[in-house]
Amino acid sequence: MGITGRKIYFIKKDFQFRFILRFVITTTVWGAATVSLFTVMAGKRLEEFLYSPHINIKTTAELLMPSAIHAHIISLLFFTALLIYAIRSLWKRLGGPLYSLKKDITRMTSGDLVSGVALRGDEEFQDLASDLDRMRSALRDRFARLKEREDELSAAVSTLDRAVLKGSPSADHLSAVREATAKMKQELKQFMY
């Protein structure tokens, strides 16, 4: 299912900015938490070491590695929880409006072109909702015109039918039907497939 002409990656700037920002904030919080935890834990370790009566450590790794490992494990667990929350909340934020739009499309498919397509003000995909509403509105106009033409054709056919029953059909009656049919066909030419 290949398509061409879609190579711009930053295509829906607002949406993508909010999408990315969520994870940038999560990562920044993790970074700050790691620095704070590591500084506190390593600081305590150094403090304990300085007041320790026995000094049996030779390297920095021996001195700070336990603090580093603990700080990183705790901060990564925190980050994992934060990331799961960020993804779940993102899914929830995207799922609602998309479900609503899908229902709107299904409604339009069944023939309802009266009810508008709209999302709540704070929901994502407002642009798509507007596009779909414009589609609904344009289709409604086209079908409203078709119905008008159908009324005209219906009137012409009824007139012909009455004339036939009275025994006085004329070429004018047939021309009226032909003209009404042609107008309706012209309206249908607006559709392409």
Next chain:
Amino acid sequence: METFSTQRRFGLYLFASTLIIVLLGAALGGAGVFALFPANLGEGYVDVLSTVQGMERTLLERVAGIYAVMSIFIIGAVMLLHLFYSHRIAGPVYRLGRESEAIGQGRLTGTLRFRRKDSLTDLGDSLNQAATRYRVRVETIKERLSLIDRQVDAAATLMQQEGKAPALEQTAGEMKTILKNVNAVLSEVRT
């Protein structure tokens, strides 16, 4: 919770790839911190104490410094990664918008296709169904109008002949029946 169609495991890949970036960043950040301090604490009690006191004084600034630098790379990588992931949703949304514009202009092809890794394929299918359904309605009306044209031609021929009144009545009746079908199709659409 309402869901939307994505490539299978989209969320899992998003989670795993973000976590991998941060894990790599954490490992590099940790290594960087150790690289900033002397590997050995020194020989003798005074040397060791002096080194550790020095470490204690500069701990916060060095750790914060190294993680600030690492964070720039991690955040850069996270931004790039999520730009690609967000595009798998934003791309289809963009195409859905363009397709709905095309349908509004009367192009009822119903041939919207997404890339293999794209999300929102269910919305694409729904839009294709909408286009197809309206196309079928338009085709049905066109067919019925062609039938009316044929009936008009038949009526014109009958009018030129003597004693064809019953046949003419039948032709007019058929036109009305066909028109009822057209009306039925148009009545499905609420405007």
